[in-house]
Amino acid sequence: MARQGRDEQMIGLTIDGRPVRVLPGATIWEAARTLGIDLPVLCHDPRLEPVGVCRLCLVEVGEPKLTAACVRGAEEGMEVRTSSERLEVCRRGLVELLLSDYPVDVSRLPKTGSDALVELAGELGADWPARRRSGETGEAPGSRTEPAGGIPAGDGRALDHTSKVIFVDHQACILCDRCIRGCDDLQVNEVIGRTGKGYRTRIAFDLDVPMGESTCVSCGECEKVCPTGALSLRGWETLPEDAAAPGVEGWEVL
Amino acid sequence: MVRSRVGSAIHMKWKLVRGEEARPKYVVCNADESEPGTFKDRVIMEELPHLVVEGIALGAFVVGAEKGIIYIRHEYGRAKAALEAELDRARLAGLLGSGVLGSDFNLEIEIFVSPGGYILGEETALLEALEDRRGEPRNKPPFPGQVGLRGRPTLMNNVETLALVPGILRHGVSWWESAGRDGHSGLKFISVSGHVERPGVYEIPTGTTVAELIELAGGVSGDRALKAFAPGGASSNFLPAEHADVPIDFATIEERGSMMGSGALVVVAEGTPLLPLAANIVRFFRNESCGKCVPCRLGTQKATEMIEATIESGAPLDWSVIRKLNLLLGETSICGLGYVALNPLISVAEHWPGEVPGCSAEAPE
Numbered sequence: 001m002a003r004q005g006r007d008e009q010m011i012g013l014t015i016d017g018r019p020v021r022v023l024p025g026a027t028i029w030e031a032a033r034t035l036g037i038d039l040p041v042l043c044h045d046p047r048l049e050p051v052g053v054c055r056l057c058l059v060e061v062g063e064p065k066l067t068a069a070c071v072r073g074a075e076e077g078m079e080v081r082t083s084s085e086r087l088e089v090c091r092r093g094l095v096e097l098l099l100s101d102y103p104v105d106v107s108r109l110p111k112t113g114s115d116a117l118v119e120l121a122g123e124l125g126a127d128w129p130a131r132r133r134s135g136e137t138g139e140a141p142g143s144r145t146e147p148a149g150g151i152p153a154g155d156g157r158a159l160d161h162t163s164k165v166i167f168v169d170h171q172a173c174i175l176c177d178r179c180i181r182g183c184d185d186l187q188v189n190e191v192i193g194r195t196g197k198g199y200r201t202r203i204a205f206d207l208d209v210p211m212g213e214s215t216c217v218s219c220g221e222c223e224k225v226c227p228t229g230a231l232s233l234r235g236w237e238t239l240p241e242d243a244a245a246p247g248v249e250g251w252e253v254l
Numbered sequence: 255m256v257r258s259r260v261g262s263a264i265h266m267k268w269k270l271v272r273g274e275e276a277r278p279k280y281v282v283c284n285a286d287e288s289e290p291g292t293f294k295d296r297v298i299m300e301e302l303p304h305l306v307v308e309g310i311a312l313g314a315f316v317v318g319a320e321k322g323i324i325y326i327r328h329e330y331g332r333a334k335a336a337l338e339a340e341l342d343r344a345r346l347a348g349l350l351g352s353g354v355l356g357s358d359f360n361l362e363i364e365i366f367v368s369p370g371g372y373i374l375g376e377e378t379a380l381l382e383a384l385e386d387r388r389g390e391p392r393n394k395p396p397f398p399g400q401v402g403l404r405g406r407p408t409l410m411n412n413v414e415t416l417a418l419v420p421g422i423l424r425h426g427v428s429w430w431e432s433a434g435r436d437g438h439s440g441l442k443f444i445s446v447s448g449h450v451e452r453p454g455v456y457e458i459p460t461g462t463t464v465a466e467l468i469e470l471a472g473g474v475s476g477d478r479a480l481k482a483f484a485p486g487g488a489s490s491n492f493l494p495a496e497h498a499d500v501p502i503d504f505a506t507i508e509e510r511g512s513m514m515g516s517g518a519l520v521v522v523a524e525g526t527p528l529l530p531l532a533a534n535i536v537r538f539f540r541n542e543s544c545g546k547c548v549p550c551r552l553g554t555q556k557a558t559e560m561i562e563a564t565i566e567s568g569a570p571l572d573w574s575v576i577r578k579l580n581l582l583l584g585e586t587s588i589c590g591l592g593y594v595a596l597n598p599l600i601s602v603a604e605h606w607p608g609e610v611p612g613c614s615a616e617a618p619e
């Protein structure tokens with residue numbers, strides 16, 4: 001009986017023509033997952049409340065605008081399309097936009113073997129010259145990026161060497177909000193937030209101090225949820241000899 | 255009968271919020287008027303504050319709200335003072351407070367001064383600011399009518415809309431509909447700015463043409479000819495002078511490829527280069543982007559850099575990249591700022607291709 005009551009509440013929709021039933025409150029992204037359809041995501045992680053900011057998971061639902069599957073609730077009778085020429089062009093374009101500000105000298109890849117943005121770039125065929133060299137100290141800010149798909153490159157954001165555990169490369173941050181939700185909501189340390197507006201938005205520790213001077217407890221959650229090279233674990237080989245010395249490079253350009 | 259678009263929009267919104275069961279409900283008057291060239295709401299609040307307060311009270315009564323909030327732009331000190339005086343008057347007259355006019359209807363209205371910039375005029379960013387968070391638009395749906403302030407049903411209208419309601423209720427729908435001209439219904443406040451002799455706020459019968467409104471405002475300044483106009487503020491497409499015969503109403507302006515937008519006519523005289531004007535508008539949107547979503551945070555910056563480089567060097571714009579950015583902004587942004595950010599540039603390229611190096615070789619769209 002209880003079972004039946006539950007079934008009656010279920011929401012029925014189709015995704016790429018395949019019917020699926022989900023519990024009320026489920027998102028389109030979750031519904032797609034139950035069918036084994038993996039939508040590209042950058043800002044979403046199933047452990048976190050979705051925010052829908054990277055726009056990669058866009059799908060068509062028969063409305064004039066595309067909608068972000070990670071935040072949009074499934075609705076009865078909805079007909080969702082997860083792939084089309086239009087979606088492909090938009091997803092590739094979004095990735096190119098992000099890459100045009102992304103350091104070509106990818107710092108996360110050599111350490112963990114994964115960089116969600118660079119992987120997506122490969123999958124979507126984005127036009128971008130990744131140089132897969134190792135090393136986070138690389139070049140000074142100002143020459144770290146390349147145009148992507150004809151979109152002019154931007155650079156000049158800070159590197160923060162102050163934490164003994166986590167290396168922060170603001171230039172590689174795509175403002176996906178995952179570290180913020182990981183720090184604030186999962187670990188309840190509430191160290192990370194965003195500051196600034198528009199193109200000058202960036203993550204900030206406490207009231208915008210270098211990470212090593214913040215109330216960070218080095219739990220590592222932010223590094224773990226970060227999909228890019230913006231937050232990476234400092235390897236022993238890169239620990240500065242004089243830990244106080246390197247400080248923050250290019251802080252003033254922010 | 256010709257129904258006015260404003261009328262049916264009010265009707266549908268109020269009906270939706272009235273039908274919602276969650277309590278409490280709120281009425282928010284969006285007085286965060288910030289679109290470049292737009293200042294009609296300021297004048298309405300300064301000179302006709304009683305209509306605004308009455309409109310909010312009527313809205314609250316209809317939808318079943320006991321709390322009204324006027325969300326006002328922080329630069330609007332005089333308008334705020336006028337509204338405060340009006341609220342005091344209404345309280346003394348028993349039109350606000352508990353048991354309005356001896357009934358069991360309670361209503362409080364407060365003024366909230368916007369802590370931020372342009373984007374807080376977007377209805378859900380406004381709600382976020384009211385809730386003490388970063389002023390960033392929410393993903394929609396849900397819409398504020400169902401899930402608004404603190405998750406409750408919220409009726410949100412702008413100043414002009416609310417100020418119109420008392421008049422329509424008092425004189426009747428047919429009065430309102432016959433107030434327009436040539437089959438158009440209603441009256442419209444328009445902010446007129448740019449190259450005219452007497453910029454200001456004009457209340458016109460809808461159906462008045464752009465050319466007639468420019469005449470009302472003293473004509474194009476300096477005895478020049480009209481080159482272009484934007485009929486609905488910074489985010490509306492520019493139209494060339496030959497469209498000045500368009501009657502001012504929502505549908506008629508859309509038929510010509512622009513929009514009524516924020517009710518702001520920006521007039522551009524012959525001899526004015528349009529690319530720097532378009533660049534100025536794109537730069538404005540870049541500056542005012544909240545930075546929440548990828549297409550707008552990055553796209554407006556990249557487009558601004560590209561246009562500025564072209565203006566500086568005269569080198570052609572890579573139009574295929576501009577088109578790509580425009581597509582991403584229009585299709586993938588969270589809110590209207592991103593959707594429209596490149597519209598003015600695209601319209602300049604469409605109507606004056608010779609002024610946009612790089613676009614003349616191919617059709618812009």
Ligand code: SF4
Pocket residue numbers: 172173174175176177178179180203222225226227228230231
């Ligand atoms: S540092 Fe990483 S997780 Fe945090 S917002 Fe930037 S890209 Fe996302």
Ligand code: SF4
Pocket residue numbers: 373390391542543544545546547548550551587588589590591592593
């Ligand atoms: S479109 Fe622009 S203003 Fe709107 S949410 Fe996205 S970044 Fe913010």
Ligand code: FES
Pocket residue numbers: 040041042043044051052053054055056057058068069070071
């Ligand atoms: S994954 Fe849905 S918007 Fe980022």
